[in-house]
Amino acid sequence: MDILKFITAGSVDDGKSTLIGRLLYDTDSILEDQLEAIRNANRKNDDGTVDLAILTDGLKAEREQGITIDVAYKYFQTDKRKFIIADTPGHIQYTRNMVTGASGADLAIILIDARKGVIEQTIRHTFLVSLLQIQHVLVCVNKMDMVDYDQLAFDKIKDDYLRFSEKLSIPSIDFIPVSALRGDNIVDKSTNMSWYNGPSLLHFLETVEVEKGKASNVGRFPVQWVVRPQTDELHDYRGYAGRIVGGEFNVGDEVVSLPSGFRTSITHIELNNEQLETAAEGQSVILRLKDDLDISRGDLIVSANGESPNLTKDIEASICWMDVRPLDLSQTYLLQVNSKVSRVKVRDVHHKININTLDEVEADSFGLNDIGRVSLRSADELAIDSYVNNKATGGAILIDSRTNLTVGALMFD
Template identity: 55%
Template structure:
């Protein structure tokens, strides 16, 4: 299978406290030689000051001094690295229960999730919590890394027991592709290089799995969705009659000559031209950012959506979402919020909390309607005007929304539209 060298893979890491997430990312960066020389020197010096005989790999991700002093990572840390085969963005999310919202933030755009399990402790509540959130966010690929195998004498039996336990509970979740790798992040076993201590494991090391994950199939190529971000009307010679609609294609493929509909107005037209930067192209597809012109002079603006005539999203004012509450303030049914969906912003209210989910047991609680930070629940929302919606399971972009507090402009919730 041919992998595009410029293809970007976004992945998130999640695990319980001290499962070794920071060490694993440090090992990936260190062994793949993705560390700048001055950064490596600084971390080597810090490791010496701490009295360590080796480089403290966790320091590659725990970049803030306060975090180092506390010994915990308290927010989503993004790291970037490149190998000859692929580019990567890592979202390192906290393992603490009270930071569930950070995992939702870090995982929302991820192609893959690495879930770490301490081989000594096996599957615990936090493992189930992270797997549930990965499933809820429809992350296509989950890689379960059973870490600290060196502390259980590289036991194949211990590893197999953990795999069986994970498979038993994850069978209830909507996960498409789950892979298991036994590793020791501290010693580098099966991270970048194969482990000599676990010759019973016949699979690939973690980096090889990340480099060869086939992610182009994760993009919805059927439902053409193009949310207009801005209208381009340059007032200079040669462009007087130019009216371009700029934005990023969420899904599907657009070609010059395609019949399209502008929503919510319902006006129809054909694509006259497509520009990517200063280059005119015949075809554009997700996730390209382009400017389109239409054959008819249609009054379209930011927040409108250009779709195919024979394949349109639902237009609704009232709909259900699976919502993760992100804010210190508790949810207030009846309160007004700003709902943001693609480039569309509308006033909206929460009409009802249908049920709350215990993400340790996956049980639905229809009695407790009080939502606090990190809670996940199914909620009914009503917007001031129609929203062009797809179920989140079909389209992660047009199927997601956020709520913003009007007075403070703070993001209070993120949700996935239920189909």
């Protein structure tokens, strides 16, 4: 059974948390003690029914204010699929939280209030989804009960959304009219919208086909640890532990160690003391190689017969700034790509993006939640892919060496 990872995004009060709560409630995915807790909670809807948003609003401030602040992860499954949901904040103040939650998603659900239509925050959330290379977008036009389930209201929002999203090149966009509060088109088809012929939200999530990254067939293995027991039984043992982040590796395959460029072949693949012939993306294994090479934590082992990563010290990337202190061009930062950490300096700020209008704005620094493009210079030669091809080797975090805080998320070209 495969796993679908998706996020929900939308403006404040568009009903993200309620939609997830309804999905969990109507699929019987809530434990009895959780049900009892929300029944006893003080938050109720106007009609006296239980406020299902409580299920994902875990912080005290979220419950008090009725808004989403941090990313909340929920898990459920049906007979057809397992799901990991990230309920991400909609407010511009928490852009960095949304970027964090969306970075590993296969699909994004964008909520739009049927009464308000496409607004600036809709554009901003869609831009972020596009920036993070999420290939599938599902637009849920929520609160249809508040517009008397009017088809014209739904069609206008659909046309407006498609018009502005054309410039973002999102491969797949679908639309479902829903009422998270009433349960219309969440798990079962609604009888209030006979004009809608598409699937319910749950049926869509169970059946949507999610494509992997373009480089998923190219072997990528960042080394996390060099295994050298040096015991009497394993005196000459040398293995490289890590998780495969692209393609697959087979015993006998020729591989290249980067950045050194040395070539060798795989003699053993080990998982939990078992010998494997093949290991694929997502598996954490130990690779043993034919030759004793100088390979350290942070090096990248790649398939010799596939497209090679870009070896460079000069990097251009999109960035989301996550720190309250602005970017300091005179400061040396740390760049972490998987397990590789290197000292870098930001050499140039190309522009910021006004993510309400999608216009490029001239800038010389970045503040909290700003997004734009930068050029960096690394002290070490780095093996990287483009983010669109492989998120694991095409993305990185920027760390302030003074505080050890993550200050930026990067997506390489």
